[in-house]
Amino acid sequence: MSNANSSGTLTGSHYLDGDHACSEGAIAAGCRFAAGYPITPSTEVVERLAQRFPFVGGRFLQFEDELAASIALLGGAWGGAKACTVTSGPGFSLMMEHIGLAAITETPCVFFNVQRAGPSTGLPTQPAQGDMMQARFGSHGDYRLIALCPNSPQECFDLTVDAFNMAEEFRVPVLVMLDEVVGHMTEKVVIPDDAEIKVTERRWTKKPPGEFKLFAPAEGSLVPEMVKPGDGYRIHVTGLTHDERGYPKMTVPEHEKMQMRLWNKIVLNADKIVKYEAKDLDDAEVVVVSYGITSRIAERAMQQARAQGVKVGSFRLITAWPFPEKEILQLSKKVKAFVVPELNLGQMVLEVQRIVEGRTKVVPVPHVGGTVHDPQVITNAIVGAVR
Amino acid sequence: MSTNGQNVNTALPTYTKKDFESGVDPRWCPGCGDYSIINQVQRALPAVGVKRENIVFISGIGCSSRFPYYMNNYGMHTLHGRAPSFASGLKVSRPELQVWIVTGDGDALAIGGNHFIHAMRRNLDLKMLLFNNRIYGLTKGQVSPTSELGKKTKTTPHGSPDYPFNPPALALGAGATFVARTIDVEGAHMGGVLKAAAEHKGSTLVEVFQNCPVFNDGAYEFLTDKAVKADALLRMEQGKPLVFGKDGKKGIRFNPQSAELEVVTIGENGVTEKDILVHDAKREDPTIAFMLANLSMKPGFPTPIGVFRDVRMPTCEELTWQIIDGAKAKKPDASLEKLLAGGDTWTIG
Numbered sequence: 001m002s003n004a005n006s007s008g009t010l011t012g013s014h015y016l017d018g019d020h021a022c023s024e025g026a027i028a029a030g031c032r033f034a035a036g037y038p039i040t041p042s043t044e045v046v047e048r049l050a051q052r053f054p055f056v057g058g059r060f061l062q063f064e065d066e067l068a069a070s071i072a073l074l075g076g077a078w079g080g081a082k083a084c085t086v087t088s089g090p091g092f093s094l095m096m097e098h099i100g101l102a103a104i105t106e107t108p109c110v111f112f113n114v115q116r117a118g119p120s121t122g123l124p125t126q127p128a129q130g131d132m133m134q135a136r137f138g139s140h141g142d143y144r145l146i147a148l149c150p151n152s153p154q155e156c157f158d159l160t161v162d163a164f165n166m167a168e169e170f171r172v173p174v175l176v177m178l179d180e181v182v183g184h185m186t187e188k189v190v191i192p193d194d195a196e197i198k199v200t201e202r203r204w205t206k207k208p209p210g211e212f213k214l215f216a217p218a219e220g221s222l223v224p225e226m227v228k229p230g231d232g233y234r235i236h237v238t239g240l241t242h243d244e245r246g247y248p249k250m251t252v253p254e255h256e257k258m259q260m261r262l263w264n265k266i267v268l269n270a271d272k273i274v275k276y277e278a279k280d281l282d283d284a285e286v287v288v289v290s291y292g293i294t295s296r297i298a299e300r301a302m303q304q305a306r307a308q309g310v311k312v313g314s315f316r317l318i319t320a321w322p323f324p325e326k327e328i329l330q331l332s333k334k335v336k337a338f339v340v341p342e343l344n345l346g347q348m349v350l351e352v353q354r355i356v357e358g359r360t361k362v363v364p365v366p367h368v369g370g371t372v373h374d375p376q377v378i379t380n381a382i383v384g385a386v387r
Numbered sequence: 388m389s390t391n392g393q394n395v396n397t398a399l400p401t402y403t404k405k406d407f408e409s410g411v412d413p414r415w416c417p418g419c420g421d422y423s424i425i426n427q428v429q430r431a432l433p434a435v436g437v438k439r440e441n442i443v444f445i446s447g448i449g450c451s452s453r454f455p456y457y458m459n460n461y462g463m464h465t466l467h468g469r470a471p472s473f474a475s476g477l478k479v480s481r482p483e484l485q486v487w488i489v490t491g492d493g494d495a496l497a498i499g500g501n502h503f504i505h506a507m508r509r510n511l512d513l514k515m516l517l518f519n520n521r522i523y524g525l526t527k528g529q530v531s532p533t534s535e536l537g538k539k540t541k542t543t544p545h546g547s548p549d550y551p552f553n554p555p556a557l558a559l560g561a562g563a564t565f566v567a568r569t570i571d572v573e574g575a576h577m578g579g580v581l582k583a584a585a586e587h588k589g590s591t592l593v594e595v596f597q598n599c600p601v602f603n604d605g606a607y608e609f610l611t612d613k614a615v616k617a618d619a620l621l622r623m624e625q626g627k628p629l630v631f632g633k634d635g636k637k638g639i640r641f642n643p644q645s646a647e648l649e650v651v652t653i654g655e656n657g658v659t660e661k662d663i664l665v666h667d668a669k670r671e672d673p674t675i676a677f678m679l680a681n682l683s684m685k686p687g688f689p690t691p692i693g694v695f696r697d698v699r700m701p702t703c704e705e706l707t708w709q710i711i712d713g714a715k716a717k718k719p720d721a722s723l724e725k726l727l728a729g730g731d732t733w734t735i736g
Contacts, residue, residue, distance in 0.1 A: 075476025
């Protein structure tokens with residue numbers, strides 16, 4: 001067991017739950033500002049940040065509600081800090097307004113959602129994966145962002161680092177979509193030395209004031225550089241449609257220009273962003289598409305199905321958004337069926353169906369949440385898909 | 388905290404008003420009180436002793452919230468009601484910045500009411516300018532949380548059935564350490580209030596009575612009209628008796644029997660200048676400030692302008708550092724064993 005090193009990273013081998021692994025991932029990635037509002041089952045993330053931040057130069061403040069916490073997060077980010085907030089379903093609904101503002105103002109920031117069963121207050125202490133489409137479409141208007149779904153405490157650490165890195169690389173809000181089980185399960189988490197953790201710093205401009213434009217993409221990129229107060233720049237940031245200087249410009253051509261760059265910086269970089277884990281796909285007739293805790297249950301189901309002679313492979317979503325369209329499309333041309341178990345009544349399966357376009361069978365394995373699937377139900381769906 | 392190590396505390400250039408103009412022509416309706424407010428703010432800033440790029444203006448949504456667009460600073464035009472919380476996040480992450488919030492009565496007190504009171508109680512060093520025109524202007528004339536009882540607007544065509552907020556009283560109740568009121572047409576007065584607000588460390592509310600010439604014209608004529616002004620306005624000045632009226636003979640007296648403030652006339656009924664309440668914004672107890680703030684809601688009383696309260700208390704950001712230093716002194720490392728054994732553990736016998 002080791003102490004936090006000078007940068008604050010808790011290098012070593014630990015026994016941590018997913019929520020705490022997220023906190024450690026945030027610290028390792030350089031997050032030094034967090035704003036939150038208590039909500040089960042996510043509060044442990046900020047509790048640990050509140051405990052740890054004083055020792056690493058970070059600041060946490062509990063706000064009056066999730067609206068305040070999520071916009072304070074943007075304030076912290078524009079102050080120059082790597083910043084995050086943490087919530088669950090009801091709070092996530094309130095934060096939608098600021099996910100939209102973060103998208104249009106291109107604010108690098110990270111939102112954690114430890115999913116519980118809804119709608120509304122639902123089952124506050126029990127798991128679900130019911131916010132996946134909200135993660136994609138929850139705020140009004142068209143925008144793209146990045147959403148990741150870890151399936152273990154180790155991945156909570158790793159993907160949190162990725163989330164902060166991608167937030168900086170693409171100047172975009174990144175959502176880390178846990179579920180209650182992953183958040184509360186305790187497993188071994190190995191935290192590497194700082195030297196082995198790749199951290200993307202904010203890209204501060206080298207252009208002088210007057211020349212620099214806060215919303216003009218950097219050369220060879222679709223993503224603009226940034227400044228912070230105190231650096232000597234006058235800037236204007238607005239939720240209105242704006243030009244490259246950030247000044248309101250409410251014309252259709254200007255709107256199209258802004259919107260398409262916001263869209264394309266994610267869509268055209270999908271290959272750089274998308275991560276998945278493929279297993280046993282070479283000979284697969286059936287592919288299980290799963291994510292988060294459901295992927296752990298599906299592993300058992302795939303073992304059972306293989307024991308029954310079904311050639312089943314796994315395609316585990318690590319990035320939920322942008323969705324791995326290209327990969328699913330390729331698979332759809334060679335497999336007989338996709339089986340999509342998830343802790344909701346059918347959300348990511350809609351994406352699979354959209355991409356497959358009827359070329360092959362897509363079998364949803366819905367679950368209302370509150371607990372996880374019985375593996376047998378998934379096994380039956382796998383076996384049933386080819387028999 | 389990453390600050391990029393640049394020029395936060397280097398020598399201060401000499402500024403003029405022009406240095407705080409963004410070069411974008413302000414676009415409010417002709418005759419809007421906002422022009423006079425931005426003019427006073429741009430005149431006040433050269434003297435506050437802070438580098439231009441270390442001053443941040445954060446607004447919400449509404450007519451007033453276009454303000455940062457016209458200021459040559461670090462400007463953030465955020466969301467309806469949320470400016471105080473955005474500003475709080477920025478201030479916590481960068482305490483060395485001077486952070487101003489520009490908001491209106493709808494923005495701050497309706498959709499942002501919760502954020503408003505919490506920003507005030509936390510005593511972060513945030514300076515809020517609340518342009519109060521008692522109407523929703525940007526959406527063209529609906530009732531606001533400061534509209535008078537009975538007010539007819541597009542959404543209260545038969546009269547408003549609800550009681551308005553009094554922003555200084557609300558801020559005082561929430562624990563604001565600096566609370567003031569001024570009027571758009573009182574340029575010199577506003578300049579003085581802005582200077583005091585800039586100098587204060589802690590949660591700051593400056594309510595500016597602002598005329599909306601299009602949707603609520605004349606809302607403050609009962610104070611600003613030359614014929615009535617002297618009797619209607621009570622100018623609070625630190626250390627001076629609270630007198631008003633054409634000849635300065637009217638005054639505010641604290642009546643110990645009724646525990647209320649009352650209007651008296653010097654020279655009548657044995658009242659002398661000594662009976663008049665002396666204004667002291669530095670009183671830690673906000674009770675008298677609260678009573679003064681509420682005078683504007685009482686018939687027969689003048690409306691006070693000036694500084695109600697100006698009390699120095701440790702700010703949230705100062706306390707944050709104290710707490711961090713304290714925690715560091717107690718726990719020099721953060722080993723996992725210590726974290727795990729850090730409190731919520733017990734032994735079963």
